[in-house]
Amino acid sequence: MSIFEIERLIPMFLSVDAGNSNIVFGFNQDQSDSWDKVLRIETTKKLSVFQLERALGIFFLENRMEPENVKHIGLSTVVPDLKPILMQCCINFFGVEPYFINGSSYEKLRVKTSNPDEIGTDLMANITAAYDCFGDACIVVDFGTALTFSIVDKTGKVIGINIVPGIKTAINSLFTDTARLPKVSLEMPPSVLGKDTVHAIQAGIFYGYTGLVRGMLHAIEAETQTKFKVIATGGLSAVMQHLTGEFAMVDVNLTLKGIQQITLINRKKG
Ligand SMILES: Nc1ncnc2c1ncn2[C@@H]1O[C@H](COP(=O)(O)OP(=O)(O)OP(=O)(O)O)[C@@H](O)[C@H]1O
Numbered sequence: 001m002s003i004f005e006i007e008r009l010i011p012m013f014l015s016v017d018a019g020n021s022n023i024v025f026g027f028n029q030d031q032s033d034s035w036d037k038v039l040r041i042e043t044t045k046k047l048s049v050f051q052l053e054r055a056l057g058i059f060f061l062e063n064r065m066e067p068e069n070v071k072h073i074g075l076s077t078v079v080p081d082l083k084p085i086l087m088q089c090c091i092n093f094f095g096v097e098p099y100f101i102n103g104s105s106y107e108k109l110r111v112k113t114s115n116p117d118e119i120g121t122d123l124m125a126n127i128t129a130a131y132d133c134f135g136d137a138c139i140v141v142d143f144g145t146a147l148t149f150s151i152v153d154k155t156g157k158v159i160g161i162n163i164v165p166g167i168k169t170a171i172n173s174l175f176t177d178t179a180r181l182p183k184v185s186l187e188m189p190p191s192v193l194g195k196d197t198v199h200a201i202q203a204g205i206f207y208g209y210t211g212l213v214r215g216m217l218h219a220i221e222a223e224t225q226t227k228f229k230v231i232a233t234g235g236l237s238a239v240m241q242h243l244t245g246e247f248a249m250v251d252v253n254l255t256l257k258g259i260q261q262i263t264l265i266n267r268k269k270g
């Protein structure tokens with residue numbers, strides 16, 4: 001049997017994480033913990049089913065993957081308008097109807113929330129995967145369009161959420177909401193003392209967000225009198241290298257994992 005024939009037999013799970021900046025398609029070879037095949041598509045206002053199918057088609061060709069191998073799909077979207085487009089795209093391209101994560105998806109989980117219809121499904125995916133990993137009091141810090149903190153006690157109860165403008169969102173808002181400030185790249189400046197406008201913004205953002213994250217974690221631990229395991233995720237966790245000392249773990253695939261876990265628990269019969 002050739003390697004390609006073997007690959008053809010391996011069933012895959014697809015987690016779709018539709019956020020405000022990116023739609024992430026993560027492919028997982030059943031139950032294993034590898035998310036090495038990931039397609040990111042920018043979340044734009046006029047995204048069509050056709051555009052998504054074309055992007056998937058190219059990705060599958062490049063990676064020598066077969067749409068028929070995808071047997072199960074879990075879908076989380078925090079952009080309501082994307083739901084019908086993504087559902088249709090999955091049905092057309094894979095012939096599979098996705099499991100759509102919503103406020104009723106959490107009943108069988110070990111984690112509990114008192115606000116299932118309001119909390120973002122991406123945050124619940126993060127929380128599910130983090131608690132599955134630690135089984136203890138934990139905080140998920142997600143560096144996405146929004147910078148979020150999801151706080152879980154040792155019993156798995158979600159005891160709080162914090163939402164802050166994400167790092168890129170903050171940089172972009174300085175550019176769009178002022179007359180003279182430029183759009184700057186996400187780079188650590190040479191010094192905290194900004195000597196020109198670009199460095200002034202970069203230093204403000206990098207040192208400011210470092211302090212914000214440390215300050216939030218400190219305030220949460222002080223108020224709850226609890227020591228938490230802290231796990232970071234989100235594309236921008238990579239640019240906050242100087243914060244790694246704060247985290248027990250960094251896992252950029254946390255949301256994809258949680259989407260898979262919530263889907264499999266709900267799809268299991270009985
Ligand atoms: N390694 C990286 N280095 C720099 N920027 C990155 C990296 N990976 C992702 N990004 C950018 O970081 C931003 C955040 O990415 P991430 O996928 O965590 O969240 P997002 O999709 O923007 O958030 P949301 O899920 O809220 O839409 C995006 O604008 C993305 O383009």
Ligand SMILES: CC(C)(CO)[C@@H](O)C(=O)NCCC(=O)O
Nearest residue numbers: 078118119120121122123146163
């Ligand atoms: C906070 C974001 C934008 C993070 O992606 C998303 O989870 C969301 O839109 N949540 C809804 C509000 C809430 O979680 O309380």
Ligand SMILES: [K+]
Nearest residue numbers: 019144234255
């Ligand atoms: K995200």
